[in-house]
Amino acid sequence: MRNLLDDDKDHDHAHPEGLRADLPRLLLGRRAVLAGVVGSGAALALIGPRVLAQGVVTGAAADGAVCVAQPAEMAGPFPADGTNVRAGQVVNILTERGVIREDIRSSIGGLRPVAAGVPMRLDLRLVDVRRGCAPLEGHAVYLWQCDAAGVYSIYGAADRTYLRGVAISDSGGRVRMLTVVPGTYPGRWPHLHFEVFASAAAAVDGAAALLTGQFAMPEEACRVAYRADPAYAASRAALDGVRLDRDGIFRNGTAAERAAQMLRLTGDASGFVATGEVGLVV
Template identity: 45%
Template sequence: MTQPHEHDLGLVHDLGTLRRRNVLRLIAGAGLATLAGCADATDTAGTPNSSATIPNNSATTSGTPTTSPSSASTPSSTAASCAEEIPEETAGPYPGDGSNGPNVLTESGIVRSDLTKSFGSASGVAKGVPLTVQLVVQDSAKCTPLAGAAVYVWHCDAEGRYSMYDDEIGDENYLRGVQAADAQGKVTFTTIFPAAYQGRWPHIHFEVYASLSEATAAGKISATSQLALPEETCKTVYATSGYDGSTQNLAQTSLQRDMVFGDDGGVRQLATVTGSVQDGYTARLTVGV
């Protein structure tokens, strides 16, 4: 297997440059855009097209998710709780948003729910265990959903490589896409389970924008963060073929020691995951902004 880039070194660099960029935005008065949404509905685990609300994050630092599809929680339709504000994190070395090299956001075809295939002149397909990512964007103070907010998601493939940057897949743009939130503030993406590469806990990057037009213009970012994947699910996935090296890389770090999630043990960024290797997994996270 081709060894991935030294992502940890690039990330340390970006932790400086991108954090400074965020501070400058705050000094300029831009701040984080207030997004809305408390989600109140029910969902059946492993059903990505459901209109159900994603439950608030309740994962612990143990990194142990509920992995049985039958055990997905069913929140009360009268619940009125809010997620805490999601920690602001680096976009990393390979955002593809124009801040560090190529910009996929302004390309025709970026607005999509299926991230497994490249679009435009590229034709590659990312292979791996199926994963559905469901995010609900909330206003952490107002508890109201923001219909029409946009979320840009990107992550590495099963070999730890990022499209548009790694030499082997530099001409591909898969595992990147934008969706507009529905009336409950929810976006849904179909993708694959990402690898664990050296120096980082398994994760998915995302940026929140006030609108689809703002996102596709690579405009003002309301929030930048990362979703963490639970340890037991990762171990199960990485035992399958195609994830060479991920088991070893996972064993060399932890959610608590990760350079991004380590500040609070990833509690507010640890997704609830249900499903199986055979049927695919669904990762759910409520994003307070």
């Protein structure tokens, strides 16, 4: 399999200055792209959204492709986005230097631990359901997940801040991160948490999120990863005791929503590529 790290050689986006210091660079890049679109006379064919019987909002692009509005889900107890506290103090990693980065396996904020586990390249696409599934550029996505042992950094392990990071969507609406296949814990199906913000400027507190959601992991890929690396021992046992249709989050969605929330994985025990789409009603 192609080394998942190869694509990082020209995309080292670990910015030690933090979100606010990155704004001038991000905005300049966005203006340049927009100027190119206007100058070329490019146009998007827009088709209005529709609401299915179950209340699910969908959109359709000019080529017939359909996008589904991602359902909002709870952030859970471990977001570290300024909306909750740990040991009596507000926790907000979004204000830390280096939080904008593609490789989220390492810790930031002066901490050293690196997440163990099977590598996973995450490739998400943000689209506007109301505007014919048009890509959403310049949006910030904050991703967090538990590690191979099913533990969340900061909360379950105060000496580490790994598996948390922010990425900014490009002109195609895409964000990319390098992480590990998430572990799990009793009662929950393997999953990732995410929040979407209108801009990097807005991504300094979870209260400003346009959408808080969760992605589910395919069972077979998880089992392959969990068998391959001993760091997943606790997660392997936890997975045996849970079912997707009984998960407290994913069981409540419609079939269309559950399909939109399920990441698609390719690869093997040496590494996976995960793809997904985040449909927003903006």
